[in-house]
Amino acid sequence: MCPRCKSLEVTRSRSRFRDTIMLWLGLKPYRCRECNKRFHLPAKVDRVLRRERALRIAAKERASDVPVSDGLDPFK
Numbered sequence: 001m002c003p004r005c006k007s008l009e010v011t012r013s014r015s016r017f018r019d020t021i022m023l024w025l026g027l028k029p030y031r032c033r034e035c036n037k038r039f040h041l042p043a044k045v046d047r048v049l050r051r052e053r054a055l056r057i058a059a060k061e062r063a064s065d066v067p068v069s070d071g072l073d074p075f076k
């Protein structure tokens, strides 16, 4: 999602005064963890990123935890 290096490793950046104006336009400030570029993304993209992060965390938990009953439970 970084416009420079296309990395998904982006974090919400701290809002500055200029970002308040951007927020009115529906844009949220981000910083890339790979190349340190600061940029703005629409709030819609923010929702997608958060869902992807949540899915990634959920997948990680599934991989490390005791298997949950999703049809592949070996203890049944």
Ligand SMILES: [Zn+2]
Pocket (backbone or CB within 6 Å): 002, 003, 004, 005, 006, 007, 032, 033, 034, 035, 036, 037
């Ligand atoms: Zn980048």
